[in-house]
Amino acid sequence: MMNNYLLLKFKSARLFRKSGKNNKNLRTKDFSFNLDGSYSKRDELPSFVEPITVHQISNMLYVLFNERPVSTLKGSLYNKNEYLFEKAKDSFMKIETPKYKKFENEDYPTEIIQTKKAVWNSFNPSIVLDWEIVRRYIDDKDKFDTFVSNLNTCFKFNPTSIPFNKLIDLVSGLEIEIRIALYASIKELKGCDGLIYCFGRYDKGNFAAPDLSKLTNKTINCSAKTINNGIENVYVLSGEIVVPVSDDDLNILKNYSKGYANILDGGFVWIEKIIPSKNFNNDEYNLVGDISLEMNLPAKTMEL
Amino acid sequence: MIKNVLIKMELEGNGIVNRDSSGQKYIIDAFDIKNLKGHKSNNNVLYAKKNFYKDEDGNVSYKIKISRDALMHDIFKNDIISQNPNVVHHDASLYSYIASPISILRGYLFANKTETIKRDGVITLCDAEQTDGALSSIEVCSRSGQKEEDKDVVDNSLFFKETVGDIKYLTTGNLDLTKLQFITCDNVFGRYSFNPDKFGLFKEFLTKNLPNFSSELDYYQLTGSAIDIPEYGVLLSNENVIFLVKEALKRMLGLNIKRKDAYARVSSLKIKFVENPLEDIFNNEYGWIELRNEQDVDSLDFEPQSFYNKVDLEEAKKLRKAIEDKKKEVDKVKIDDKKKKEEQKKNRSNKTESNDE
Numbered sequence: 001m002m003n004n005y006l007l008l009k010f011k012s013a014r015l016f017r018k019s020g021k022n023n024k025n026l027r028t029k030d031f032s033f034n035l036d037g038s039y040s041k042r043d044e045l046p047s048f049v050e051p052i053t054v055h056q057i058s059n060m061l062y063v064l065f066n067e068r069p070v071s072t073l074k075g076s077l078y079n080k081n082e083y084l085f086e087k088a089k090d091s092f093m094k095i096e097t098p099k100y101k102k103f104e105n106e107d108y109p110t111e112i113i114q115t116k117k118a119v120w121n122s123f124n125p126s127i128v129l130d131w132e133i134v135r136r137y138i139d140d141k142d143k144f145d146t147f148v149s150n151l152n153t154c155f156k157f158n159p160t161s162i163p164f165n166k167l168i169d170l171v172s173g174l175e176i177e178i179r180i181a182l183y184a185s186i187k188e189l190k191g192c193d194g195l196i197y198c199f200g201r202y203d204k205g206n207f208a209a210p211d212l213s214k215l216t217n218k219t220i221n222c223s224a225k226t227i228n229n230g231i232e233n234v235y236v237l238s239g240e241i242v243v244p245v246s247d248d249d250l251n252i253l254k255n256y257s258k259g260y261a262n263i264l265d266g267g268f269v270w271i272e273k274i275i276p277s278k279n280f281n282n283d284e285y286n287l288v289g290d291i292s293l294e295m296n297l298p299a300k301t302m303e304l
Numbered sequence: 305m306i307k308n309v310l311i312k313m314e315l316e317g318n319g320i321v322n323r324d325s326s327g328q329k330y331i332i333d334a335f336d337i338k339n340l341k342g343h344k345s346n347n348n349v350l351y352a353k354k355n356f357y358k359d360e361d362g363n364v365s366y367k368i369k370i371s372r373d374a375l376m377h378d379i380f381k382n383d384i385i386s387q388n389p390n391v392v393h394h395d396a397s398l399y400s401y402i403a404s405p406i407s408i409l410r411g412y413l414f415a416n417k418t419e420t421i422k423r424d425g426v427i428t429l430c431d432a433e434q435t436d437g438a439l440s441s442i443e444v445c446s447r448s449g450q451k452e453e454d455k456d457v458v459d460n461s462l463f464f465k466e467t468v469g470d471i472k473y474l475t476t477g478n479l480d481l482t483k484l485q486f487i488t489c490d491n492v493f494g495r496y497s498f499n500p501d502k503f504g505l506f507k508e509f510l511t512k513n514l515p516n517f518s519s520e521l522d523y524y525q526l527t528g529s530a531i532d533i534p535e536y537g538v539l540l541s542n543e544n545v546i547f548l549v550k551e552a553l554k555r556m557l558g559l560n561i562k563r564k565d566a567y568a569r570v571s572s573l574k575i576k577f578v579e580n581p582l583e584d585i586f587n588n589e590y591g592w593i594e595l596r597n598e599q600d601v602d603s604l605d606f607e608p609q610s611f612y613n614k615v616d617l618e619e620a621k622k623l624r625k626a627i628e629d630k631k632k633e634v635d636k637v638k639i640d641d642k643k644k645k646e647e648q649k650k651n652r653s654n655k656t657e658s659n660d661e
Contacts, residue, residue, distance in 0.1 A: 011430040011431070011476075012372055012429075012430040012431045031415065033413075033415070033420050033422065033494070039415050039420050066482075066526065066527075066528050066529060066611070067529055067530060067531065068493055068526070068529065068531050071494065074494075075634070076494075077492055077627050077630050077631055077634070078492075078531050078533060078627060081530055081531075096357070097355075097356065098335070098356055098357070098358035098364055100330075100331050100334035100335055100356075101334050102330070102334070109328075109331045109356055110327070111324050111325075111328070111353055111371075112324055112325040112327070113371065113373055114373060116387045116413075117387075117389050118387070118389060118413040118414055118415050119389060119415045120389055120392045120393070120414070120415060120416045120417065121389075122389050224390055224393065226388065226389045226390050228387065228388055228389075233325075233327075236355070236431070238355070250582065252528070253581055253582060254580055254581065254582050255528065256527065256528035257307075257581045258307050258308040258478075258480060258481070258482055258578065258581060259307070259308055259310075259578050259581025259582070259584065259585065260308060260428070260478050260480070260581075262428065266372060266428065268428050268429070268430050268476070268477060268478075270476075270478075270585065270586060271581060271582065271585050272585070272586075272587060273585070273587060274582065
């Protein structure tokens with residue numbers, strides 16, 4: 001018998017989600033990490049229309065009761081705890097963050113945050129090359145010296161005395177034969193073809209535009225240039241959750257719980273107090289079981 | 305036995321240390337916040353990050369805040385400038401990073417082509433929110449620009465900036481001992497923190513970074529959990545857990561966010577050891593310990609509760625059989641899906657080719 005209610009408060013709960021018209025998610029660069037250790041694009045997953053549903057609250061309760069959370073969208077190898085899931089449905093919630101009028105609709109305020117880049121190929125598209133990157137790319141003293149000496153022969157001065165970016169312009173101004181000979185000498189170095197792309201590849205009688213990314217998109221030799229962070233808009237929500245609890249539940253909490261859990265991204269949920277059932281008025285709250293489970297379509301529909 | 309460590313941190317400062325985008329102007333105008341509104345047509349407005357609150361009469365007020373990210377960045381600023389995905393390209397650099405006290409405390413996520421390793425942060429902090437009545441306002445500022453040669457034109461510009469005088473903040477949070485004491489390398493619960501085949505390398509760095517580290521890989525069961533599946537990983541000793549808790553608290557004491565025109569630093573750090581989660585709560589004033597300096601942290605004496613029980617290998621194999629069969633099924637479905645997609649792609653391209661002909 002549920003004699004009491006547990007008043008939980010949550011704060012700084014972040015929601016990374018943008019949906020556009022027609023209940024379709026907007027494109028994002030976020031990733032989702034799968035059970036098998038791989039990752040897939042967030043754009044391929046749907047999301048709930050409501051910011052917090054019974055799934056988020058039940059996962060919060062699992063952690064509060066020292067159980068394992070169960071992923072809703074990515075699937076899980078074990079089953080959810082039905083008792084706690086039902087308890088989540090019988091709980092009450094209110095989000096205290098006020099909504100504001102945005103065009104025709106109402107929306108929660110967003111704020112901008114800095115995000116970290118975790119994916120191995122977060123290569124920097126804006127590249128400025130220098131001699132140190134070239135040295136790291138070639139990764140062999142003899143080969144580097146040969147490369148510099150070949151350039152020296154072309155230009156009749158020490159090429160390292162000018163910035164590498166400037167050298168790319170100078171190479172493009174060389175006579176065709178000399179330029180092709182330079183490319184041949186680079187090819188002879190073996191494993192340094194990126195430098196040819198860097199100066200503009202020769203193909204079918206034409207020189208292509210310089211492609212600097214060949215030097216910095218390479219993950220070996222420490223020459224890779226990656227982005228450390230990006231920016232994203234997030235909702236930051238706070239509010240209250242009221243959970244019906246029996247004496248047995250309180251005993252479990254007392255013995256096994258840590259007294260806190262997380263909700264959404266990094267939202268801190270803590271036990272505020274225990275309220276006897278007769279003192280609880282649910283007027284300002286929504287019953288969690290009544291919260292819609294409608295979903296937005298993925299930003300990108302997977303090809304089948 | 306301590307289950308959790310609650311944190312209450314007060315900060316004091318002057319000026320705004322954490323800025324939001326100029327997009328906040330639409331929110332401020334919609335909420336009709338008198339002292340800040342009226343800049344909807346200006347793009348060059350610098351706002352402070354804030355939380356908004358609505359009272360019973362529908363009036364909206366706000367409190368200036370410092371985001372959790374800004375706090376965490378400053379707590380670990382002397383250890384790491386930024387997380388760089390480059391470290392994944394060499395095992396030694398990756399494992400030296402993830403076996404450092406900073407990574408164990410702060411958490412990490414590195415995604416590679418075939419393997420993603422991740423660990424949840426142990427420290428949870430709310431955004432630090434203003435506690436006093438300091439009222440911010442919008443100031444007009446100027447920025448010097450370049451003078452164009454041979455022309456009597458200078459590229460100076462005016463911009464608007466939200467400013468405030470002396471201000472106090474409060475943040476609350478906790479240090480999760482359950483997460484702290486166990487480093488898993490098991491994907492069953494979606495928390496694959498390192499590759500068990502590289503445990504030798506991982507252990508080498510942990511031995512260097514933690515006092516008397518001697519834990520080995522084993523199967524552990526979360527106590528009290530209804531899910532009877534042991535998890536493969538490393539359980540840290542109580543000595544290691546206490547060392548890491550103290551490391552985290554020392555870094556929190558040194559929190560001092562500096563900007564060219566503003567600062568915010570810790571004025572008071574209080575912790576509470578949680579034995580009974582229903583009684584040792586934020587609301588209860590009893591049991592808070594004030595930490596003033598590193599000596600106070602060093603003198604802390606507590607015994608963390610162990611949330612994991614070691615499970616015998618044979619027993620673990622038996623308990624995990626069902627879940628491992630299920631994992632094989634999931635993998636099979638995935639491989640079948642991939643094959644199906646490749647086949648469909650092939651059919652599509654064949655179709656396009658025949659149409660072209």
